[in-house]
Amino acid sequence: MSELNTLGLGEARDLLRKGEATSVELTEACLKAIEDAGALNAFVHKTPELAMERAAAADTRLKAGDAPAMCGLPVGIKDLFCTKGVESQAASAILDGFKPEYESTVSQQLADAGAVMLGKLNMDEFAMGSSNETSTYGNVVNPWRRGNDDAPLTPGGSSGGSASAVAADLCLAATGTDTGGSIRQPAAFTGITGIKPTYGRCSRWGIIAFASSLDQAGPMTKSVRDAAIMLEAMCGHDPKDSTSADLAVPNFEAMLTGDIKGKKIGIPKEYRMEGMPGEIEQLWADGAAMLKDAGAEIVDISLPHTKYALPAYYVIAPAEASSNLARYDGVRYGQRASLAQGDGITEMYEKTRAEGFGPEVQRRVMIGTYVLSAGFYDAYYNRARRVRTLIKKDFEDVFAQGVDAILTPATPSAAFGLGEMTDADPVQMYLNDVFTVTVNLAGLPGISVPAGVDKQGLPLGLQLIGRPWEEGDLLNTAYALESAAGFVAKAGKWW
Template sequence: MTQLTDLTLAGARDALRAGETTAAELTDAHLTAIEGAGALNAFVHHTPDIACDQAKAADARIKAGDAPAMCGIPIGVKDLFCTKGVASQAGSRILEGFKPEYESTITSQLFDAGAVMLGKLNMDEFAMGSSNETSTYGNAVNPWKAGNSDAALTPGGSSGGSAAAVAARLCLAALGTDTGGSIRQPAAFTGITGIKPTYGRCSRWGVVAFASSLDQAGPMTRNVRDAAIMLTAMSGHDPKDSTSADLAVPDFEAMLTGDIKGQTIGIPKEYRMDGMPEEIEALWQNGIAMLRDAGADIRDISLPHTKYALPAYYVIAPAEASSNLARYDGVRFGHRADIGQGDGITEMYEKTRAEGFGDEVQRRVMVGTYVLSAGFYDAYYNRARKVRTLIKKDFESVFADGIDAILTPATPSAAFELGANFSPIEMYLNDVFTVTVNLAGLPGVAVPTGQNARGLPLGLQLIGKPWQEGELLNVAQCLEDRAGFVAQPSKWW
């Protein structure tokens, strides 16, 4: 049998049901792999005792014939999800020592389905970043290397720990969140699959908020089938989340036929950016050819307001962040600064936030507070909201005109070196292909489809209609089948 850590989620499910292995054996194999992968800094809070207890319970369910698809599957949980009795810091010093007395809805659903939590995963602080370099735990490291170089590469952000853990075979799947590309960009950088569902498909309750109108959780997995299985278990209406949609959850895996004959795939001209690397353009053209060969009609489309997406996003997201992060004051939980004699409550707030928040979080909070201030609210925030509406209408128009899915690059480059001296603006440009999907509330999936000249993985993005994750994943399955991406990072850690 295949080495346990090399199984896909679907393969592990089938092996468990066939009695070829047990959840305890599967869990132990992954815990051993995690112990030997400290150099990746992917897991930041280890929960082996919880994992072993959950695996034991999963084996009992499997033996009794009561085994949902996720039963016995070892997963990693991004540190943004609140997990009862387990440190949940959102990658930030300001939440140091915080152990929630409650469980997020999504982790509850997965644990109810029998999933096994191996631990909590590294991430950019409060999910603000594209390279996993803003974390209080230090950088997560991509398991891939470029050519003969030993330079450490970013796994992407903010779900960098999740991406690194799945790519390095430390867990069968991982939870990520996506506010502007934080599932899809790391997935592309590490050669795995990641889907951001439609806004409202998965509950946000118990997930530490960054930008509440943009945040959405999703699975990060080895392949499309695994993503479909995990997304089915994660989805569903939650009365505790006012933005959660009261819609039936289809069996996404059952919708994977790989047949897209007669479907129409849109290619947006606005995504052909000035200075786009030739390897990204070539990857895109290969993807177009694959879908055409599979029987899809390819049509050029226009999404005219795309050029305003990045500036609109970097007004709306910081504005919502400045509001959400105002609750971290050092009074009820988390880090509190030492205050001097004569200091009052205001000085305590100021010192606590200065010590607790990192530079990038402080930058975004200040930007957000500025654009929400009385003199600039209409000039920036309201204008950005109007642009967001126009971006959403662009997508509605092309979908109404017969487009079934849209194919774009996932990232403007392959993974870059950690410590690269990017300005904040240059770093924000990593989200150029992904933020429109969040602004419009649409589902988007990144699929690994090739490698660059130095052997690093590259991914393409598919964008679908709202609530049609099953149809979108089916197109992704077709792309995965045609691309035949099977490359893995060579073990060096």
């Protein structure tokens, strides 16, 4: 069986348990696919020896009948997760060569569940970006192409390496992180599934911080069932993370019945953006019709503060980033720049941070430092926090009216070409997060499900937003949408 790397987690798990394939075979198939896919630039630190060692250990566990759900399944880990003894750079030059002496809670939980780590995946530097063009390792390329056009496309960001690797079958699934849409937007651009759980559901310990009140880890997979399997392994209370919720983790997979009769699905009028492509509008209408056919009730809802979400997000996230990234100064953390004779500590800080951070990170750190500075703190940061509270209340009011989930587009367009947005005003790039940032500001769970293709054959995703802590219910609604949409398109292999 040479095509083992094309399987999803659920199918591969069933084969392993029946003894029809081994973890070693699965892992070898993925490692070969990774070697052949250099053109995608998705994997940046490969760990084949570690992968084969874990695969052999998983096969032993499987034979002994001691096999958790993820046992023997090869996955990729985003470079934002610290992995013991393996480079963990957050795709930044300032952390060049950093090999942590500890393992992030999420990657440890996956390892404990028997998952096999194939290596570390490319991403936007410090998770800041929507196109995976800010990485010190270079751009990730989307495996999808527009019709017969050879122009390389973005896989989205910041979890672009994870999205590209899963879509191109280099791994069965991957971890991502989502601060303003960094799991859901790349999932939509590459035709895969990505879920951002409720804030606090997955531990943030050992994940290099961008904006601590917004960051959340989640799985990027080939199907909703796979997302349910992997999310369960990633969740759980962690005393090392003060924001981690001490709640039982349900069996998400067992909740996938596909029965959504009587569920109320809200359609927010504020998400009908000016200039939205007709294809996205049509996909959204089709998605609502599919859910209605499955027995759900479709209701119009209002989230009145939506228009303030992007400005509030681009004050809060840079403010937290400037605070979190202050530690990378060449003294306590990070690569120190070479200094000229007579340089003092100020020059050392300036040169280190100027050389170590890329332009997008520098831009956000400067914005963040500005909005936190005396005289501007109340005008910007405190005002943005008040807006955030209003956005959260909008969702609470809608859920209080009995709405079970909210359906929106995942992105305002299909994947765009690499370089197409970088020369434009950076705000154009930030607009990519228009449908996703509200979910992070409110701390809610959100999932992107591939639901169709545009006229150029590129995948388009729909987003479902759920009630807090009800990922199981959200996954079940997504499962019904996935079944109705019947999306099976794959990128044609060119790499």
